[in-house]
Amino acid sequence: MNLLEYQAKEVLESCGVRTPRSVVIKTSRDLVKIKERMFPSGYVVKAQVTTGGRGKSGGIKIVKSAKQARSAAKEMLGSKLSTYQSGGAAVRVECVLVAEKIAILREYYLAAVLNRRRGHPVLLISKAGGMEIEQIARERPGELHEVPVDSWTGAAGYKLRRLAAGPLEIPPELVNDFIGLAKKVAATYMKRELFLLEINPLAMTAAGFTALDSKISLDESALFRQPQNQELYKQNLSLLGFLERKAKNLDVSYIPIGGKIGCLVNGAGLAMATMDLLQSHGQAPANFLDVGGGSNKDQMRGAFELLFSDKNLTAIFVNIFGGIVRCDLIAEALIEADSKAKLRVPLVARLMGTNVDKAREILAKAKMSMVQVHADLSGAVKSVCEISKKSNGE
Amino acid sequence: MAILADKNTRVLIQGITGKAGAFHAELSQKAGTRLVAGVSPGKGGQRFLNVPVFETVETAVKEAGPIDASVLFVPAAGTFEAVCEAAEAGIGLVVVITEGVPVRDMISAKKFIAGKPVTVIGPNCPGILVPGEARLGIIPPNVAPPGSIGIVSRSGTLTYEAAHQIAMAGLGVSSVVGIGGDPVPGTDFSRILALFDQDTKTEAILMIGEIGGSMEEDAANFWSTTLKKRKPLFAFIAGKTAPKGKRMGHAGAIMEGSRDSAAAKSEAMRGLGVTVIDDLTLIGKTVEERMKCKV
Numbered sequence: 054m055n056l057l058e059y060q061a062k063e064v065l066e067s068c069g070v071r072t073p074r075s076v077v078i079k080t081s082r083d084l085v086k087i088k089e090r091m092f093p094s095g096y097v098v099k100a101q102v103t104t105g106g107r108g109k110s111g112g113i114k115i116v117k118s119a120k121q122a123r124s125a126a127k128e129m130l131g132s133k134l135s136t137y138q139s140g141g142a143a144v145r146v147e148c149v150l151v152a153e154k155i156a157i158l159r160e161y162y163l164a165a166v167l168n169r170r171r172g173h174p175v176l177l178i179s180k181a182g183g184m185e186i187e188q189i190a191r192e193r194p195g196e197l198h199e200v201p202v203d204s205w206t207g208a209a210g211y212k213l214r215r216l217a218a219g220p221l222e223i224p225p226e227l228v229n230d231f232i233g234l235a236k237k238v239a240a241t242y243m244k245r246e247l248f249l250l251e252i253n254p255l256a257m258t259a260a261g262f263t264a265l266d267s268k269i270s271l272d273e274s275a276l277f278r279q280p281q282n283q284e285l286y287k288q289n290l291s292l293l294g295f296l297e298r299k300a301k302n303l304d305v306s307y308i309p310i311g312g313k314i315g316c317l318v319n320g321a322g323l324a325m326a327t328m329d330l331l332q333s334h335g336q337a338p339a340n341f342l343d344v345g346g347g348s349n350k351d352q353m354r355g356a357f358e359l360l361f362s363d364k365n366l367t368a369i370f371v372n373i374f375g376g377i378v379r380c381d382l383i384a385e386a387l388i389e390a391d392s393k394a395k396l397r398v399p400l401v402a403r404l405m406g407t408n409v410d411k412a413r414e415i416l417a418k419a420k421m422s423m424v425q426v427h428a429d430l431s432g433a434v435k436s437v438c439e440i441s442k443k444s445n446g447e
Numbered sequence: 448m449a450i451l452a453d454k455n456t457r458v459l460i461q462g463i464t465g466k467a468g469a470f471h472a473e474l475s476q477k478a479g480t481r482l483v484a485g486v487s488p489g490k491g492g493q494r495f496l497n498v499p500v501f502e503t504v505e506t507a508v509k510e511a512g513p514i515d516a517s518v519l520f521v522p523a524a525g526t527f528e529a530v531c532e533a534a535e536a537g538i539g540l541v542v543v544i545t546e547g548v549p550v551r552d553m554i555s556a557k558k559f560i561a562g563k564p565v566t567v568i569g570p571n572c573p574g575i576l577v578p579g580e581a582r583l584g585i586i587p588p589n590v591a592p593p594g595s596i597g598i599v600s601r602s603g604t605l606t607y608e609a610a611h612q613i614a615m616a617g618l619g620v621s622s623v624v625g626i627g628g629d630p631v632p633g634t635d636f637s638r639i640l641a642l643f644d645q646d647t648k649t650e651a652i653l654m655i656g657e658i659g660g661s662m663e664e665d666a667a668n669f670w671s672t673t674l675k676k677r678k679p680l681f682a683f684i685a686g687k688t689a690p691k692g693k694r695m696g697h698a699g700a701i702m703e704g705s706r707d708s709a710a711a712k713s714e715a716m717r718g719l720g721v722t723v724i725d726d727l728t729l730i731g732k733t734v735e736e737r738m739k740c741k742v
Binding site: 104173248275277278306319320323326327328337377406407431434 | 554602
């Protein structure tokens, strides 16, 4: 799960990383927190959304006075923001951060992240701050530096010093400040069990380094022993859409994509491959939904009900390769869900594997007019795509 | 011959009396696996499925050994220690089925086993299946008959689908190895490709990859340079429609940049001579056609 900027900022502050002074605005009542002459150098008003690229979509405004800041924040609160990174989806702005404008000498990039190839975390550091990491890697790969983070000793100071004094061109009087900050970032990444801790830009000012914007992603598998992360996770559940929240409660993995064919699959790999298959037939999947390998009937039923309640679907495609999951259980879950939530669109089910014959029997007996059952994957896909095309008027 | 395990492999199951452990221990035994012992703290001294249950791996090795492989069905929070315990007891192969293991624990586990003579498969994986001989994990035992295709994968059910298609095409599999979908797997694709390369029973290799990371391209590179493309390599990559920055189900499947997209991976692998299969329904057929040409 990704944190909002203000949450990430709080995490950084709690471990001693300098950040600009700021106030958090969650409702219009909070607007009074923006005081006259609070930030003489200017006010940076930032929409709090987890999708990147907000600066280019009006999600960041820089103004001179408190009055202007209040009106900018008021306008942003509750508005919908879609950025080039949100994939066309508009995200509601539930919260706004108003921060002090900082006099920047130079912008850096600093992140703690897992290097998958090496199987351990690293600090990524670049002089090309403000650019996206991908762009730095593509356009200026020579300016992207890596320092290993050891789980026991952290990031080595001498390696950071070598970089700071060399390619990063940090003035001698600020080198120690930089090393201190980088070490804190590495330690926080390990201690709080994060997937990503990114500071971009990291501003060099006359007084030292300040994290202007930051991004944090949590390792959800470690929540059980990270009470602070757990708290943040709970807070952010409310930011999810209705269906996503429902899926979290069921403990199934659901991600809306935007198409019209709802998908229900067991296993993440097969779920992705099934979505790809629909897309290759010119029909867009509505969602990723992995009901998992060992899911029980209640979970399955819940997952079906979740899809039945999505009003944007024209059809539902079920792809189950029963191994541990039994096909007959799926069939029963489908029937129970239908009696509770009522299936309104055609459903094509491809069932294969454990107890598939029993499942077919159960579904044949139930005589559900909206349901087709296939054993063959390509036949099932063709069938659901035709239904979808018809209802799209193609 | 097969890779990693065969009918003579003496297997221990850690967490044998738990719900998943018990269920799969029995299925595995029926599938030919030579189960010799179990470990379940608090249940030492009991017998289960006709094998002794011990308190610790050390006593299991001492009293029921030698043990060649251990399969872990332990809770995520206890996985790190269970891996260390098995490695320290001298077990050469540790298969971790458990999902939801914190990344930091896997980083620590890899550090712990570095230099020790142990191979860790997983976590968050379906394990290993050698049809008719051994099943170390949760792969449906009858998903494909014995044969000459080696399968290695980051997924679970997608692997079964692929194996099923291989079977439908009239072929069989030598070994199926699920290395797991987590960001820090104990063993990567390249290592398994090297084992298949050495395996006399395996004639061709099918690699099932996903978005996220660069393991697939790295393995294709390794196959092309170190293994000299001795055996044909087929690949399928899931996640072409996955949006950037969203974790698709498990922690490993996330596209962080354009370089770890399915399209970029496929292109890189094709460039190295790998037969990349784009259509999920054509995995079996593509392998079959290519293998026929060879004869």
